[in-house]
Amino acid sequence: MGALLAVIAPIGFVNEAALKLGRAIGGIAVALMVVAILVQVFFRYVLNSALPWPDEAARFCMLWMAGLMAPTAFRRGGFVAIDMFGRALPTKAGQFLNLILFLICLAVLLVGVEIGWNEVTGFGGKFKSASLYLPLGGGEWYRLPRSWMMASLLVGIVLLISVNVELILRSIVTLIGGGDRLQPIPDAETVGAD
Amino acid sequence: MLIWFLPAFLIFLMIGLPVFFGLLAAPGILLWLNGQEKEITLLYRNLYNGMDSFPLMAIPFFMLAGELMNRGGITIRLVEFSQALMGHLRGGLAQVNILSSILFAGLSGSAVADTSALGSMLIPAMEKEGYTRKFAAAITAASSVIGPIIPPSGIMIIYAYVMGESVAALFLAGIVPGILVGVGLMIMVRLMADRYDLPAAHRVDLTGTQLGQVEWWVSFVLVRLNIALVIWSFMPAPEGLSAGMSWGMLLIALLIAHVIFLGIRRMVSHDFRMVCKRAMVPLQTPILILGGILAGVFTPTEAAAVAVAYAIMVGFLILRSLKWSDIPQVLVNSGITSAVVLLLVGAAMAFKTVVSLSHAPEQLAEFILSLSENPLILLFLINLLLFIVGMFLDAGPAIIILGPILGPIFTDLGVDSIHFAIIMSVNLTVGLATPPMGLVLFVASAVSKERVETIARTILPFLAVEVFVIFLITFVPAISMTIPRLTGFAN
Numbered sequence: 001m002g003a004l005l006a007v008i009a010p011i012g013f014v015n016e017a018a019l020k021l022g023r024a025i026g027g028i029a030v031a032l033m034v035v036a037i038l039v040q041v042f043f044r045y046v047l048n049s050a051l052p053w054p055d056e057a058a059r060f061c062m063l064w065m066a067g068l069m070a071p072t073a074f075r076r077g078g079f080v081a082i083d084m085f086g087r088a089l090p091t092k093a094g095q096f097l098n099l100i101l102f103l104i105c106l107a108v109l110l111v112g113v114e115i116g117w118n119e120v121t122g123f124g125g126k127f128k129s130a131s132l133y134l135p136l137g138g139g140e141w142y143r144l145p146r147s148w149m150m151a152s153l154l155v156g157i158v159l160l161i162s163v164n165v166e167l168i169l170r171s172i173v174t175l176i177g178g179g180d181r182l183q184p185i186p187d188a189e190t191v192g193a194d
Numbered sequence: 195m196l197i198w199f200l201p202a203f204l205i206f207l208m209i210g211l212p213v214f215f216g217l218l219a220a221p222g223i224l225l226w227l228n229g230q231e232k233e234i235t236l237l238y239r240n241l242y243n244g245m246d247s248f249p250l251m252a253i254p255f256f257m258l259a260g261e262l263m264n265r266g267g268i269t270i271r272l273v274e275f276s277q278a279l280m281g282h283l284r285g286g287l288a289q290v291n292i293l294s295s296i297l298f299a300g301l302s303g304s305a306v307a308d309t310s311a312l313g314s315m316l317i318p319a320m321e322k323e324g325y326t327r328k329f330a331a332a333i334t335a336a337s338s339v340i341g342p343i344i345p346p347s348g349i350m351i352i353y354a355y356v357m358g359e360s361v362a363a364l365f366l367a368g369i370v371p372g373i374l375v376g377v378g379l380m381i382m383v384r385l386m387a388d389r390y391d392l393p394a395a396h397r398v399d400l401t402g403t404q405l406g407q408v409e410w411w412v413s414f415v416l417v418r419l420n421i422a423l424v425i426w427s428f429m430p431a432p433e434g435l436s437a438g439m440s441w442g443m444l445l446i447a448l449l450i451a452h453v454i455f456l457g458i459r460r461m462v463s464h465d466f467r468m469v470c471k472r473a474m475v476p477l478q479t480p481i482l483i484l485g486g487i488l489a490g491v492f493t494p495t496e497a498a499a500v501a502v503a504y505a506i507m508v509g510f511l512i513l514r515s516l517k518w519s520d521i522p523q524v525l526v527n528s529g530i531t532s533a534v535v536l537l538l539v540g541a542a543m544a545f546k547t548v549v550s551l552s553h554a555p556e557q558l559a560e561f562i563l564s565l566s567e568n569p570l571i572l573l574f575l576i577n578l579l580l581f582i583v584g585m586f587l588d589a590g591p592a593i594i595i596l597g598p599i600l601g602p603i604f605t606d607l608g609v610d611s612i613h614f615a616i617i618m619s620v621n622l623t624v625g626l627a628t629p630p631m632g633l634v635l636f637v638a639s640a641v642s643k644e645r646v647e648t649i650a651r652t653i654l655p656f657l658a659v660e661v662f663v664i665f666l667i668t669f670v671p672a673i674s675m676t677i678p679r680l681t682g683f684a685n
Contacts, residue, residue, distance in 0.1 A: 026533070027525035030254060037251070037499035045491060055248055062251055062536070069526075069533035078534060079212035080588055084630050086210045097209065104206070105215045111222065115238040153242050156537075 001178045004169055011166045012183065018159060019075060022068035029061040029068070036061070052131040060132060060149050067156030075163045075185060092175070099171045102164060109161045116154035120147045197552050199224050203545070204586070213591055214534075217541035221548035233551065237544040244543025245536045248495055249355045253303075254532035255498030256346045259479070259505045260302030261528045266509035266516045268476040269311045272297045275473035278466050285387035286394050287320045288333050289380055295337035296376040297473075299344035300480030303351070305626050308338035309634045313641035324393045328652040331642035335627050335634045335649060336656035337379055342589070342623045344372030346483055346501075349619050351494065352539060353593050356546075357601055359615055361494040362487045363683035367616045367674040371667050375620075378659040386655065403468040409512050413474035420481060421451035475508050488681060535590065542594035555599040562603055569607040573668050576600060577621055581661070584625015588633065592622050609671075612684050616674040620667055624660045627653060 040054035073079060086094045086101075119125060125147030132148075133141040170182055203220035207213065218237060225233045263269075276293035283289050291312065298308050313334040320330035342349040345365035354361040386392060405413070426447040431440075459467065483501050486492040492500060509516030549555065566572055583592050597618065604614045626634045629650040639646045667673050678684035 023526050023530070024522075026529045027522055030258060030525045030529045030532075033251065034255065034258070034499050034502050037255075037496055038503055041492065041496050041500065058251060059246055059248060062254065063246060065254070065529050066245055066533040066536040066540075069529045070537050073530050073534045074212075078530070079214055080534075080538070080633065081210050081212040082207055082586070082631050083210045085208055101209065101211050104211055104219055108215050108219050108222065111234065112218075112238060115235050119235075119238065119242075149246070150242065153245070 001173060001176060001181075004173050005178065005181060008166060008169045008173065008182070011162070011169065015071075015075065015162055015166055018162065019072045022159065023072055026065045026069035029065040033058045033061045033065070053133075056129060056131050060129075063149055063152040067152035067154075068159070070156055071159035071163050074160055075167070077185075095171065095175045099168065099175060102168045102171055106161065106164050106168065109157055109164060112157045113154065113161060116150075116157055120150045120154050125150050197554055197557070199545075199548050199552055200554070207586060213588055214537050214541045217538075217545040217591060221545055225548065230551075233547075236547055240544040240547045241540040244540035247355060249351060249361065249493075250536065250539060252346070252351050252361070252495040252498040253348045253535055254528060255495065255502050256303045256348065256351075257307070257532050258524065258528040259498065259501040260304065260307050261524045262502065262505035262509055262516065263301050263476060263479070264307070264311045265520050265524055266505065266513055268301070268508075268513075269294075269298065269315060271472045271476055273312070273315060274469050275477075278469040282394065283384070283387075284394050285383045285392035287316065287323050287325065288329075288383045288387075288392060291316050291320070291330075291333050292337040292340075292376050292379045292383065295334075295340045296344065296373060297477065299341045299372060300346075301476060303342055303346040303348040305338040305341040305623065305634050306637050308341040309334055309637040310641060312338070313638055317638075317642045327642055327644050328648045331638040331644045331649045332652035332656060333379070333383065334641075335632070335638040336653050336660065337376065338634050338638075339623050339627050339660065340372050340375050342626075343368045343375060343620055345369065345480065346494075346498065347619070348535065349589050349593065349623060350615070352590050353597060353615050353619055355539075356543075356594050356597050357611070357615065359611060360683060363612050363678045364615055364619070365484065365487065365494070366677045366681055366683055367612050368619070369677055370673050371616055371620050371663065374666065374673065375660055375663050378663050379656055382655055382659045403465060403472070405468060405471055406512075406514065409475060410471065412512050413471040416478055417471075417474050418448055418451045418455065420478075421454065422447040425450055475512055479504060538588065538590055539594060542591040545591075545595055546598060549595060549599065555602075558599055559603045562600075569604070569609060570669065572607065573604070573609070573617070574665075576604070577617065577664055577668055580618060580621040581625065581628075581664075584622045585628045586631050587622075587625075588631070589619070589622035589626060592625075593618060610675060610684065612678055613671045613675055617664070617668050621664050624657070624664060627660075628657060 036054040036058040040051060043054075044050040086097050088094075089097060125145060127146045129144045129146055129149065132144040134144055136142050173179065173182055199221045202224060203216050206216035206220055211219065218241070222234055222237060225231065225237070273290065273294050276290040276297065277286075280286065280289040280293050294312050294316065295308055298312060302308060302311075313331070317327065317330040317334055320333075321327050341347075345368055347365065347368055350364040350368060351361055353359065354364050383392070422444060426444050429443050429447065431443075479501055482504055483497045486497045486500060487494055506516070562572060562576070565575060580592075580596070583596065587595075597615075600618070601611065601614055605611050626632055629635060629646070632646075632650070635646050635649055635653070638644075638649055642649070675684055
């Protein structure tokens with residue numbers, strides 16, 4: 001158990017730091033989404049001249065917001081699930097089921113990361129975005145490839161895997177009776193579509 | 195083989211796999227077993243494409259606007275306003291809870307936000323007044339389902355996105371059903387008040403309330419402007435009316451509105467007026483959103499962004515209740531919640547791919563139509579099915595999975611697509627307050643520290659009212675269709 005706890009600590013530290021950065025960038029992305037759409041409203045209705053980039057820029061920010069912030073929700077137990085069956089089982093059986101569920105999540109994520117990598121580096125990712133340009137200085141502009149947008153989900157899945165590995169190790173420690181020696185993860189949340 | 199996607203998904207769900215992973219794992223495994231590995235890539239693509247949507251952006255914006263308003267102290271103003279109107283009735287705070295939910299629904303499209311914001315304030319207050327904690331938690335959870343029915347509504351944005359309906363039409367169609375749920379709950383509370391001797395409350399608890407000068411003037415102008423615009427819209431407009439004449443008529447309407455308020459002023463106390471004025475600025479939000487969409491000025495997504503801007507303006511400049519240090523936390527909170535919703539929507543869109551590949555819609559349609567040819571009987575049966583689904587599944591994924599299967603069947607049978615959207619949305623929204631997977635029950639439990647099972651038992655009379663309203667909406671289409679028809683958003 002000592003070895004497991006020794007592995008969990010650095011993974012937890014890395015996850016905490018990475019997700020903190022993800023939350024900060026995600027928060028900025030939310031603010032930029034609002035600004036982009038308000039700029040569009042101003043140009044379309046006040047100046048009567050719609051801009052080509054705000055809609056796509058806002059979607060770009062939204063995708064990165066989702067990719068960077070969803071892992072925080074997962075780590076805090078904020079992914080909606082029915083846990084009544086697990087709670088109805090004897091403690092050890094419930095903990096074992098929990099471990100199995102995390103392993104299923106890991107399988108889904110590993111398949112996702114493989115497909116995601118192929119998608120981002122593949123044909124579809126090489127297309128250019130419709131209206132997003134990056135200033136390179138000296139009046140030059142770089143038209144962003146779609147892969148920059150598509151990478152949001154891939155990064156999200158990689159972060160989810162990292163969180164999932166931590167949760168798997170924690171559930172193994174809990175299963176072998178060391179739950180009380182684990183550092184608590186910040187409070188569980190209940191979030192949902194509604 | 196693929197037809198087993200639904201049982202597989204339900205098994206995953208029941209053993210406790212998060213819905214997001216269940217939506218991907220069940221079809222993924224079946225595709226793999228079926229030798230259709232290439233289609234698994236399609237699942238991934240649809241997950242991404244499902245999230246990459248401009249209309250869906252309204253969801254994070256409405257969540258952000260709601261969070262800003264709540265942080266800016268708007269919830270307390272709505273509760274005080276509700277108390278001023280209904281607090282004196284028997285079972286007063288329970289009635290206040292319901293009215294606050296109706297008003298809060300106009301600011302936020304989320305039942306979870308409603309339960310959390312109102313529950314943390316009203317449940318302790320109700321306990322203090324002599325209500326049991328389980329009753330306070332149950333009425334909070336039951337009334338919070340009004341949140342996604344009255345616009346703005348996250349669920350209706352999702353429905354419109356999946357089914358290609360007009361968000362504005364769905365928003366308008368949800369107004370009366372939402373109010374009807376509220377009125378039904380109020381009647382039930384009134385009946386229970388006699389039977390269980392629920393305590394009365396006071397009309398206005400606040401005395402000597404004063405407003406800042408800016409807020410006083412903004413409320414003064416807003417309330418008159420709103421009434422003037424209503425009067426103006428009913429004024430006869432002769433052909434060839436010049437812009438100057440039109441402005442003149444608006445000025446007359448403003449004068450009439452002012453005279454009306456001078457008359458009302460004598461009939462009510464200073465405290466009552468102040469409490470109403472304090473609620474005026476937040477209550478402008480739904481008017482701004484719906485007015486902007488109806489007038490064709492904004493798309494729903496733009497209206498949501500404007501609602502955020504309004505919330506910031508109100509919080510910083512008018513009420514001065516927001517601080518810059520609040521903003522990062524507000525952005526992060528709304529971002530995390532929205533991220534989970536977007537992933538769920540994306541996963542449900544991916545799941546939908548397998549639904550189509552499996553030919554399940556055709557088989558289900560055939561089965562449903564074999565039960566009866568009478569649309570009314572089928573609507574009754576479908577309501578039962580939706581209610582059961584709502585007990586286990588979150589409303590958003592349920593809409594994405596079942597909407598494309600059920601919607602076309604009933605449209606072909608002559609049910610208006612907007613009417614069906616409202617039946618489905620209201621039914622699945624009520625499912626948020628039903629065990630075992632009632633999201634708002636869990637939030638109410640967390641807020642009140644009462645057991646979910648206890649709240650689930652106490653909520654039953656209120657659920658009965660909501661089921662009755664679902665059937666009313668189902669069999670009286672005019673309840674949901676009148677406003678969209680009057681405003682030209684439905685035929």
